[in-house]
Amino acid sequence: MGKRIMPRAALCAAIVAVVPALSACGGVKDPQPDVVAGKQLFVQKCGSCHTLSRAGTKGTTGPDLDQAFQQSIKEGFGTSAVRGVVYKQILYPNRLKNSQGIKMPAKLVSGQNAHDVAAYVASVSSLTGKDSGRLATAVKAAGGGTATEKAGVISIPADPGGQLAFADAKAIGQAGPVTIEMPNKSGTQHDIVIDGLGKGEVVANGTSSFKATLDAGQSYTYYCSVPGHREAGMEGKLTVK
Incomplete structure (x- = not known):
């Protein structure tokens, strides 16, 4: 997730295609993710292209990740299923170009880092309010x-x-x-x-x-x-x- 990515419609299509398989096997469970590290990496690598309210990012060249999963979450897909979709998109992004003709590069983060980013996005997507605890101080505010x-x-x-x-x-x-x-x-x-x-x-x-x-x-x-x-x-x- 990071540089410019595919249109929201493509991501929504990925949810439809991938979630049933993930749900059947219980979604992504291992390895144990570090959501604090995931937030830091998301802001650094992905936030310039994606809006995610809890992360404080406002990128517009890729899908709004609060909206992208909103309907699926309302329909009952759990955090584990959403995490699996995000993880797959990080490693093997849909190759469709966005409106500016730019594709999302694969594996901007990989290994444990990809699990951490996917877990953070899945845990906060479409949520209002602010992160709390260690997540609240994971990323230093810029511009002061x-x-x-x-x-x-x-x-x-x-x-x-x-x-x-x-x-x-x-x-x-x-x-x-x-x-x-x-x-x-x-x-x-x-x-x-x-x-x-x-x-x-x-x-x-x-x-x-x-x-x-x-x-x-x-x-x-x-x-x-x-x-x-x-x-x-x-x-x-x-x-x-």
């Missing part, structure tokens, strides 16, 4: 910092865990020429853009940057222009002193 200009550079990192957010939702700069950069240590593709000033290249495990001239007393909105990322909240405010 403030970036400041240093030696003519304003560095605003992307969330290193792959969330659709900048590490700093605010930035402060000085009037005049400046380099605006976005270090991205995650495998999720991002860029940084300020309309009318400049646009960095889209990068994963790299740095997106551009040069600009800031006007005194102005404020600017910076954002990621990768489809769905700004809509999911990947933007911030730059204030010029």
